[in-house]
Amino acid sequence: MFGYLLKRLIQMTLVLWVVSVIVFLMMSFTGDPVFMVVPIDATDAEIAQARRILGLDQSLLVQYWRFISSLVQGDFGNSYVFRQPAMTLILERLPATVEMVLVAMALALAVAIPLGVYAGANPESRISRTIMAGSLLGISLPGFWVGMVLIFLFAVHWGFFPSSGRGDTAEFFGLRISLLTADGWHHIILPAVTLSLATMAILLRMTRAGMMEVGRQDFMKFARAKGATRRDVLYKHGLKNALIPVITIFGLQLGDLIAFATITETIFSWPGMGKLLIDSIYRADRPVIVVYLMLVALIFVIINFLVDIVYTLIDPRITLK
Amino acid sequence: MADTAQPKLLEVRNLRTYFHTFAGTVKAVNGVSFDIASGEVMGLVGESGGGKSVVGFSILGLIDSPGKIEGGQILLDGEDLVKAGETRLREIRGRDISMVFQDPMTSLNPLHSVGRQMDEVLRLHSELDAKARHTACVEMLESVGISRAEERLKAYPHQFSGGMRQRVVIAIALLARPRLIIADEPTTALDVTIQSQILKLMRRQIAEKGASMILVTHDLAVVSEMADHITVLYCGNVVERGRTRELIEAPAHPYTRGLIDSIPDLSNRHERLQQIPGTVPDIRNLPKGCNFRDRCPRAQALCAEVEPILTAQRGSLSAACHFPLSPGETA
Amino acid sequence: MTAFFQSEFFFNYRRSSSAMIGSALMAFFALAVLVGPFVVSQNPYDIAALNLMDSYKPPVWLDGGDAQFWLGTDGQGRDVWASILYGARISLFIGLVAMVASCAIGTLLGLIAGFYGGLVDSIIMRVADIQLSFPSILIALFLMSAVGTGVDKVLIALTAVGWVVYARTVRGSTLSEIEKEYVQAAKVAGLPNAKIIRKHVLPNVLTPLIVIATIQVGTFVLIEASLSFLGVGVPITQPSLGLLIKNGFDVLFSGLWWTSVFPGVAIMMLVFGINLFGDFLRDELNPRLK
Numbered sequence: 020m021f022g023y024l025l026k027r028l029i030q031m032t033l034v035l036w037v038v039s040v041i042v043f044l045m046m047s048f049t050g051d052p053v054f055m056v057v058p059i060d061a062t063d064a065e066i067a068q069a070r071r072i073l074g075l076d077q078s079l080l081v082q083y084w085r086f087i088s089s090l091v092q093g094d095f096g097n098s099y100v101f102r103q104p105a106m107t108l109i110l111e112r113l114p115a116t117v118e119m120v121l122v123a124m125a126l127a128l129a130v131a132i133p134l135g136v137y138a139g140a141n142p143e144s145r146i147s148r149t150i151m152a153g154s155l156l157g158i159s160l161p162g163f164w165v166g167m168v169l170i171f172l173f174a175v176h177w178g179f180f181p182s183s184g185r186g187d188t189a190e191f192f193g194l195r196i197s198l199l200t201a202d203g204w205h206h207i208i209l210p211a212v213t214l215s216l217a218t219m220a221i222l223l224r225m226t227r228a229g230m231m232e233v234g235r236q237d238f239m240k241f242a243r244a245k246g247a248t249r250r251d252v253l254y255k256h257g258l259k260n261a262l263i264p265v266i267t268i269f270g271l272q273l274g275d276l277i278a279f280a281t282i283t284e285t286i287f288s289w290p291g292m293g294k295l296l297i298d299s300i301y302r303a304d305r306p307v308i309v310v311y312l313m314l315v316a317l318i319f320v321i322i323n324f325l326v327d328i329v330y331t332l333i334d335p336r337i338t339l340k
Numbered sequence: 341m342a343d344t345a346q347p348k349l350l351e352v353r354n355l356r357t358y359f360h361t362f363a364g365t366v367k368a369v370n371g372v373s374f375d376i377a378s379g380e381v382m383g384l385v386g387e388s389g390g391g392k393s394v395v396g397f398s399i400l401g402l403i404d405s406p407g408k409i410e411g412g413q414i415l416l417d418g419e420d421l422v423k424a425g426e427t428r429l430r431e432i433r434g435r436d437i438s439m440v441f442q443d444p445m446t447s448l449n450p451l452h453s454v455g456r457q458m459d460e461v462l463r464l465h466s467e468l469d470a471k472a473r474h475t476a477c478v479e480m481l482e483s484v485g486i487s488r489a490e491e492r493l494k495a496y497p498h499q500f501s502g503g504m505r506q507r508v509v510i511a512i513a514l515l516a517r518p519r520l521i522i523a524d525e526p527t528t529a530l531d532v533t534i535q536s537q538i539l540k541l542m543r544r545q546i547a548e549k550g551a552s553m554i555l556v557t558h559d560l561a562v563v564s565e566m567a568d569h570i571t572v573l574y575c576g577n578v579v580e581r582g583r584t585r586e587l588i589e590a591p592a593h594p595y596t597r598g599l600i601d602s603i604p605d606l607s608n609r610h611e612r613l614q615q616i617p618g619t620v621p622d623i624r625n626l627p628k629g630c631n632f633r634d635r636c637p638r639a640q641a642l643c644a645e646v647e648p649i650l651t652a653q654r655g656s657l658s659a660a661c662h663f664p665l666s667p668g669e670t671a
Numbered sequence: 672m673t674a675f676f677q678s679e680f681f682f683n684y685r686r687s688s689s690a691m692i693g694s695a696l697m698a699f700f701a702l703a704v705l706v707g708p709f710v711v712s713q714n715p716y717d718i719a720a721l722n723l724m725d726s727y728k729p730p731v732w733l734d735g736g737d738a739q740f741w742l743g744t745d746g747q748g749r750d751v752w753a754s755i756l757y758g759a760r761i762s763l764f765i766g767l768v769a770m771v772a773s774c775a776i777g778t779l780l781g782l783i784a785g786f787y788g789g790l791v792d793s794i795i796m797r798v799a800d801i802q803l804s805f806p807s808i809l810i811a812l813f814l815m816s817a818v819g820t821g822v823d824k825v826l827i828a829l830t831a832v833g834w835v836v837y838a839r840t841v842r843g844s845t846l847s848e849i850e851k852e853y854v855q856a857a858k859v860a861g862l863p864n865a866k867i868i869r870k871h872v873l874p875n876v877l878t879p880l881i882v883i884a885t886i887q888v889g890t891f892v893l894i895e896a897s898l899s900f901l902g903v904g905v906p907i908t909q910p911s912l913g914l915l916i917k918n919g920f921d922v923l924f925s926g927l928w929w930t931s932v933f934p935g936v937a938i939m940m941l942v943f944g945i946n947l948f949g950d951f952l953r954d955e956l957n958p959r960l961k
């Protein structure tokens with residue numbers, strides 16, 4: 020167990036290191052950030068001065084060394100635009116993104132699993148065919164467009180929900196959470212629904228495929244031969260087995276939600292880190308982009324690790340090695 | 341069997357189970373009748389694809405689409421299971437009638453511990469509390485020959501060998517003290533050395549618990565050791581039945597003869613093994629007359645015209661054949 | 672050809688309504704991008720053809736609609752229908768070219784990794800692993816933010832995220848293929864590696880790629896639309912369907928919904944058609960699921 024943890028830790032560090040190299044290289048080859056920090060009428064001397072302060076006059080290797088050593092020390096530099104530590108900016112907006120992603124995931128699971136089990140258990144029924152066509156439509160829709168249509172219908176046209184922003188939040192251990200206020204829920208529903216659709220469709224299709232595969236197994240019939248109810252056979256015996264392939268993609272789906280949150284946040288003006296990323300891309304605010312990417316990489320690596328742990332908890336045949 | 345005075349536990353009357361596939365209707369079971377008294381073991385024998393497993397699943401009401409029971413009666417103590425609803429069938433499954441599947445590697449849920457899978461039966465069919473159920477599981481596991489039962493209950497199926505898993509499956513089948521056990525090729529997937537152990541175990545357990553058993557198999561050697569009666573199926577029909585000894589020593593139907601002759605006989609190892617010529621006809625499109633006639637050495641013109649019906653022959657035997665064999669006669 | 676019409680594949684195709692609908696949608700878009708520009712009355716990017724008097728006309732079935740512009744017009748008096756036909760050309764062009772490039776590069780890398788193994792295999796597959804643990808959209812977004820907008824740059828970004836799936840699939844089937852006796856025999860007979868790969872390995876690893884490639888075109892159309900919607904995709908001079916939606920989004924709050932809703936419907940129909948057909952192909956070409 021200890022050996023496994025150590026191995027995973029080394030693996031995770033290695034992945035993060037590779038990401039840092041790629042991020043650094045891409046950033047170095049594109050644009051000149053010096054013009055982000057100097058005034059428009061700056062003299063050549065001022066530009067050179069700024070360049071020296073930013074370390075842009077050094078060789079790539081030296082620059083990378085400075086980059087990685089400040090990363091390791093937790094110093095991610097200041098945003099060119101906000102003149103504040105980039106890490107602080109991102110962390111301020113992290114809770115908003117996390118809560119939207121979690122609500123979207125909960126929504127996706129709540130819809131996808133029962134419908135997926137039903138469609139897998141009754142593959143020939145008309146309802147199942149409708150569910151499957153709907154899920155295929157779900158992965159064929161541009162998410163941002165769905166958000167737009169929802170805004171138009173529910174916010175602009177009928178006025179049921181607000182079209183943008185996060186609404187009231189409440190403090191919880193120093194974090195600003197909108198799920199603790201009714202107004203927060205009112206605001207989160209449209210963006211969370213928009214974000215969840217694609218993931219919902221994919222999880223549904225995976226659950227169905229898993230159930231169909233499991234449905235052919237002898238142990239399902241054996242469970243029925245014991246006298247178990249159809250519900251118990253499907254949910255207690257079938258679903259757990261069917262979920263194994265679903266769990267393997269669960270981490271990736273969570274990652275997708277975080278990635279697509281950038282778009283959803285942009286449409287709904289949701290003040291999360293995804294919107295900050297897009298704004299920073301427009302403004303070439305390099306430190307913020309770097310922090311976002313490194314933080315998201317860290318989150319993905321941790322999610323994948325947790326998924327592997329959950330996997331072993333569900334499947335006794337798999338042990339941590 | 342009409343001569344047995346014991347009350348009938350299970351009577352199957354003219355059972356027909358069809359599968360409606362795109363390629364046509366498969367009449368997997370087409371008018372099968374037999375009965376079993378309490379404490380009896382009946383062998384249900386036939387080639388692969390002969391509809392034997394379907395009989396077992398029909399009795400438990402476990403026929404899935406595109407299959408359907410089209411007609412007939414399955415009387416358990418006089419109650420017709422074909423007409424019983426799903427709720428009633430669930431009470432019967434596992435409690436009155438239980439089943440042992442062919443492949444122990446796939447009949448246990450890989451994600452549940454053995455204890456949980458055993459406990460499930462008792463939770464469904466008994467009023468026992470958790471502690472009493474646990475004790476019952478331990479005892480049952482020990483009685484099927486699994487040592488250290490207490491700790492084995494916590495283990496998962498993949499930690500057991502094939503033979504051990506089949507013991508677990510048998511333990512599950514026996515747990516609620518059913519009156520009838522349907523064993524579908526219970527030893528086919530096992531090593532030869534394990535096979536006889538498992539068969540002995542089943543015979544002993546059934547005798548101890550006073551249960552009846554339908555032993556579904558393609559292996560006449562197995563049933564001849566285990567069964568009181570044998571029913572031989574061919575293309576979804578009963579072609580012969582009777583007491584085991586009489587049927588094995590002098591069958592009346594040429595098909596049964598063929599099955600017996602294809603058993604390797606160790607005492608006579610130089611003799612060439614017999615086989616039944618030809619293959620089972622396309623069950624979607626059965627010919628007129630006797631289904632076996634194309635493979636039968638005794639077939640005559642009549643066999644192509646008229647389908648033979650099951651009629652009493654000598655002793656306990658009944659056979660569906662226009663030209664049954666006499667004792668000592670080869671096919 | 673007659674063999675094809677009598678095949679089981681064609682028989683199943685005729686019986687599958689989703690395959691029929693999917694290919695009908697695909698055929699519609701193929702036709703639209705090929706002849707569309709010749710059948711619409713207006714070239715939406717010819718400034719001379721636009722008339723500001725025609726701006727923000729609603730679809731023809733609403734009050735103020737104009738029969739000349741049945742899906743309405745945008746702020747410059749551009750016909751939405753004509754914009755969609757021109758936009759679908761760009762979207763589909765990007766999807767197809769990026770798919771072909773991904774497929775070519777991914778297959779090549781997969782063959783190399785599977786056939787030669789060793790260090791080169793480890794490097795290619797580790798890169799693929801790391802890349803696969805990140806969402807495509809994020810990688811593409813990051814690349815686009817670094818290299819700037821443009822059709823060529825979108826193609827590069829999509830290819831950079833798209834090759835992995837081919838490389839992994841091809842590597843897997845190459846590994847199982849070179850174990851087979853006829854390949855071993857060819858090796859023993861001294862055939863050059865390039866020839867063994869081309870004649871024996873390649874033809875046997877291609878079938879699973881058909882499904883991946885089909886579905887990927889749809890995925891690419893969606894990713895490109897997302898990038899363009901965020902303003903880091905195609906330039907304003909070559910508006911894809913995604914960019915049309917973005918432009919329409921800016922006036923959505925004024926109730927001018929048609930300039931953004933219809934291009935979205937077009938993307939949905941295009942991708943839905945591709946996915947329907949791709950699903951059918953997967954069922955047909957993957958015997959395990961039958």
